[in-house]
Amino acid sequence: MTSLFDNLPLTGALAADTATAHSAVTADGARLPGLVPPREDAQPEPVRGGRGRDAEALLEGLNPHQRAAVVHSGPPLLIIAGAGSGKTRVLTHRIAYLLATRRARPGEILAITFTNKAAAEMRERVEALVGPPARAMWVSTFHSACVRILRREHAVLGLRSSFSIYDAADSLRLMTLVCRELGLDPKRYPPKAFIHRVSDLKNELVDPDAFAAGVGGSNPYEENLAEAYRMYAQRLRQANALDFDDLIMTTVNLLQAFPAVAEHYRRRFRHVLVDEYQDTNHAQYVLVRELAGVATQAYDDGGDSDLDRGPAPVLPAELTVVGDADQSIYAFRGATIRNILEFEADYPDATTILLEQNYRSTQNILSAANAVIARNPDRKAKNLWTAAGAGPKIIGYVADSDHEEARFVAEEIDRLGDASGVRPGDVAVFYRTNAQSRALEEVLIRAGIPYKVVGGTRFYERREVKDAIAYLRAIANPDDAVNVRRILNVPKRGLGERSEAVIAAYAERERISFGAALEAAADVPGLATRALGIVTEFARLLADLRAMAAGGATPAEVLDSALDRSGYLAELRASDDPQDATRVENLAELHAVAAEFSEADPDGDLGDFLERVALVADTDQLPDDDASGGVVTLMTVHTAKGLEFPVVFVTGLEDGTFPHARSLADPAELSEERRLAYVALTRARERLYISRAAVRTAFGVPHELPASRFLDDIPDELLDWRRAESSMQQLRGSWGSGGVGSGRVRSGATGGTGPRTAPSQATGATFGSATPRADVPSLDVGDRVTHDAYGLGTVVALEGAGSSQVAKIDFGTDGVKRLLLRYSPVTKL
Numbered sequence: 007m008t009s010l011f012d013n014l015p016l017t018g019a020l021a022a023d024t025a026t027a028h029s030a031v032t033a034d035g036a037r038l039p040g041l042v043p044p045r046e047d048a049q050p051e052p053v054r055g056g057r058g059r060d061a062e063a064l065l066e067g068l069n070p071h072q073r074a075a076v077v078h079s080g081p082p083l084l085i086i087a088g089a090g091s092g093k094t095r096v097l098t099h100r101i102a103y104l105l106a107t108r109r110a111r112p113g114e115i116l117a118i119t120f121t122n123k124a125a126a127e128m129r130e131r132v133e134a135l136v137g138p139p140a141r142a143m144w145v146s147t148f149h150s151a152c153v154r155i156l157r158r159e160h161a162v163l164g165l166r167s168s169f170s171i172y173d174a175a176d177s178l179r180l181m182t183l184v185c186r187e188l189g190l191d192p193k194r195y196p197p198k199a200f201i202h203r204v205s206d207l208k209n210e211l212v213d214p215d216a217f218a219a220g221v222g223g224s225n226p227y228e229e230n231l232a233e234a235y236r237m238y239a240q241r242l243r244q245a246n247a248l249d250f251d252d253l254i255m256t257t258v259n260l261l262q263a264f265p266a267v268a269e270h271y272r273r274r275f276r277h278v279l280v281d282e283y284q285d286t287n288h289a290q291y292v293l294v295r296e297l298a299g300v301a302t303q304a305y306d307d308g309g310d311s312d313l314d315r316g317p318a319p320v321l322p323a324e325l326t327v328v329g330d331a332d333q334s335i336y337a338f339r340g341a342t343i344r345n346i347l348e349f350e351a352d353y354p355d356a357t358t359i360l361l362e363q364n365y366r367s368t369q370n371i372l373s374a375a376n377a378v379i380a381r382n383p384d385r386k387a388k389n390l391w392t393a394a395g396a397g398p399k400i401i402g403y404v405a406d407s408d409h410e411e412a413r414f415v416a417e418e419i420d421r422l423g424d425a426s427g428v429r430p431g432d433v434a435v436f437y438r439t440n441a442q443s444r445a446l447e448e449v450l451i452r453a454g455i456p457y458k459v460v461g462g463t464r465f466y467e468r469r470e471v472k473d474a475i476a477y478l479r480a481i482a483n484p485d486d487a488v489n490v491r492r493i494l495n496v497p498k499r500g501l502g503e504r505s506e507a508v509i510a511a512y513a514e515r516e517r518i519s520f521g522a523a524l525e526a527a528a529d530v531p532g533l534a535t536r537a538l539g540i541v542t543e544f545a546r547l548l549a550d551l552r553a554m555a556a557g558g559a560t561p562a563e564v565l566d567s568a569l570d571r572s573g574y575l576a577e578l579r580a581s582d583d584p585q586d587a588t589r590v591e592n593l594a595e596l597h598a599v600a601a602e603f604s605e606a607d608p609d610g611d612l613g614d615f616l617e618r619v620a621l622v623a624d625t626d627q628l629p630d631d632d633a634s635g636g637v638v639t640l641m642t643v644h645t646a647k648g649l650e651f652p653v654v655f656v657t658g659l660e661d662g663t664f665p666h667a668r669s670l671a672d673p674a675e676l677s678e679e680r681r682l683a684y685v686a687l688t689r690a691r692e693r694l695y696i697s698r699a700a701v702r703t704a705f706g707v708p709h710e711l712p713a714s715r716f717l718d719d720i721p722d723e724l725l726d727w728r729r730a731e732s733s734m735q736q737l738r739g740s741w742g743s744g745g746v747g748s749g750r751v752r753s754g755a756t757g758g759t760g761p762r763t764a765p766s767q768a769t770g771a772t773f774g775s776a777t778p779r780a781d782v783p784s785l786d787v788g789d790r791v792t793h794d795a796y797g798l799g800t801v802v803a804l805e806g807a808g809s810s811q812v813a814k815i816d817f818g819t820d821g822v823k824r825l826l827l828r829y830s831p832v833t834k835l
């Protein structure tokens with residue numbers, strides 16, 4: 007079957023826009039000198055032959071502490087160590103070593119990593135050692151492991167195996183419906199706040215009954231929350247759906263409520279290994295405990311004899327967890343470093359191994375990171391050292407504006423390429439919040455430097471992509487009310503809200519799903535004839551598509567059919583709004599993702615595809631490290647966890663940006679920001695740049711921001727300030743002279759404006775001034791432009807001509823603006 011999207015030209019803008027769609031999962035070039043390379047003549051199961059040599063080779067190049075961790079056997083093992091000390095490497099080698107020495111079969115291993123990327127890397131390396139049997143190993147994120155368990159055990163929970171996984175947006179939508187149904191005033195009881203609380207409760211394993219029982223009768227907010235939580239859980243169940251937090255909580259419930267199921271997994275997984283343990287939340291902590299089993303008897307220290315274990319009793323699995331309390335950066339999601347700090351108390355016979363040598367970074371980088379984290383109170387001091395030598399000094403830069411900062415980054419990437427052979431793929435640029443990527447993107451586009459944004463406005467969150475996925479979900483799971491309702495009138499079929507409400511009420515009364523009510527539309531009282539016709543046709547469409555999926559059509563084929571037969575694609579194509587053209591391109595991209603999926607996994611059905619879509623984590627969308635030199639990676643610090651790059655730029659080091667404004671008055675949050683800074687700095691292997699902008703534009707308003715307090719902690723001798731002083735006075739001068747700029751510079755706070763030593767080579771202000779410009783750009787509808795404050799946009803209409811020409815420009819999330827071109831800092835791309 008040919009695709010609807012065949013021959014569709016993919017524009018450069020699309021390539022930049024939807025770059026985040028691909029889940030290129032490749033190793034990031036980390037070197038592993040101690041791991042045996044794949045042999046040309048690799049036997050399918052080298053586990054059986056020559057394993058002594060394999061095992062020995064795995065220990066080469068490890069330091070004595072790392073070795074001890076790799077060969078350790080018996081009681082739970084905790085490895086706590088600073089960044090870059092080889093924790094993840096030890097985990098990988100340990101798995102390989104367990105296999106090479108026959109202490110475990112691949113199927114007996116469960117490894118939990120923080121990202122799918124790390125999982126893929128681990129599997130790849132183990133596969134290089136043992137060949138195809140590596141596939142029997144479970145290496146995955148917490149969420150993926152739980153989905154796998156739940157898909158197998160769904161029956162005991164009364165779920166159908168086709169259950170849907172609701173993402174954050176779906177969950178919010180459902181909570182909004184619930185709150186509306188309960189008649190709660192959204193101002194006093196915002197669904198968003200409720201959904202956050204529900205997520206926290208689930209991470210603490212508090213179910214609706216337990217929560218309701220704990221709520222006293224005197225707090226209406228909590229009472230309403232309890233009611234909403236209960237109904238939300240009910241609706242999820244009716245929709246045969248689980249939200250993200252449910253995946254963990256439901257698995258824990260399953261293991262606790264069904265001892266036979268728990269025993270099955272305990273028998274199966276003899277080795278449970280967890281990376282980034284500091285970021286596990288309570289539910290994940292309990293999950294690990296349930297899967298591994300708790301020691302109630304002495305450990306069998308029998309080495310090889312493990313494989314001959316008799317049927318009962320089930321000994322606890324060998325548990326290995328690795329982490330770094332200084333890198334705990336998910337407290338806001340319920341992660342608790344208590345897990346790591348009290349591991350020894352929870353597992354009294356645990357062995358702890360410390361790793362102190364850092365193999366990733368130069369001494370200068372490490373010293374800077376150590377200086378920043380050292381100021382956190384209540385932490386155990388560490389002795390992290392490196393044999394790598396001092397390396398180049400850290401380069402600092404104070405820019406006048408965020409745009410100028412971006413320009414510095416681009417120029418430096420160019421210069422490094424020319425002078426030191428640094429490839430774009432070697433470089434990562436970090437920022438605190440997604441919104442900061444915009445200025446960087448504009449400049450990189452203009453400079454012709456290839457890049458990808460990891461995270462940000464995620465491809466899967468775009469409206470058209472969500473609509474298309476909603477079709478697929480509704481096809482895969484007829485009970486999925488949120489998704490069926492999402493597409494009920496998309497594209498517009500002329501069905502009103504009243505008709506939808508009538509059907510919903512009927513479903514509720516008859517205790518059937520919304521989807522089932524659609525199919526029984528003829529029996530729904532109060533449905534107008536016209537509406538009945540529309541609904542019947544819609545139900546038939548879904549039924550046909552379901553039959554198609556059941557008949558073996560690939561996900562890409564089902565997608566094409568859905569978009570075609572629903573009229574969705576035709577509507578977009580008929581539109582003259584240029585944004586709709588981009589939407590068609592994004593759908594083509596989704597088609598490509600689905601086709602790629604089928605290529606990689608020819609037996610994968612629609613459910614498998616949706617599962618993958620649901621579980622794609624931001625960090626999976628890392629660029630290919632291809633032969634052409636790769637592309638620069640732009641990402642938030644959160645998504646950079648566990649990764650490393652030869653060259654790192656940490657941007658936006660201002661008080662109010664990083665540390666985040668929200669944290670300035672709260673010591674606990676400030677400590678978390680400091681850990682985040684430690685994560686950022688320790689990603690760098692050879693070169694580290696730190697920069698800030700004296701004035702940063704947020705939501706179109708420029709703010710004057712003082713230097714980040716973290717900058718003050720880095721000793722002067724480690725730093726080479728390329729440019730230390732901002733030309734603030736100059737800026738004030740140009741803005742103070744009237745026009746729109748006047749009075750718009752807001753002072754963030756008093757305080758230092760950065761190190762004051764190096765000579766300034768200020769280049770002056772670069773952003774929008776209110777003076778008319780001589781060269782009004784000549785624009786056409788459909789042109790891509792950048793605006794100094796709003797960023798990337800598309801011209802959707804033009805009015806007038808010459809010096810009075812006004813352009814209507816769509817700036818995506820910033821909305822559509824009407825701009826008098828003569829006064830607007832707009833550049834055509």
Ligand SMILES: Nc1ncnc2c1ncn2[C@@H]1O[C@H](COP(=O)(O)OP(=O)(O)OP(=O)(O)O)[C@@H](O)[C@H]1O
Binds near residue numbers: 069
């Ligand atoms: N003994 C060693 N010899 C050579 N290189 C090593 C050794 N141990 C680790 N490395 C390298 O050091 C780098 C950091 O290792 P790894 O990513 O495992 O550290 P980590 O402790 O997991 O870091 P993070 O805390 O950031 O997750 C990697 O490139 C790894 O290959």
Ligand SMILES: [Mg+2]
Binds near residue numbers: 094
């Ligand atoms: Mg790691």
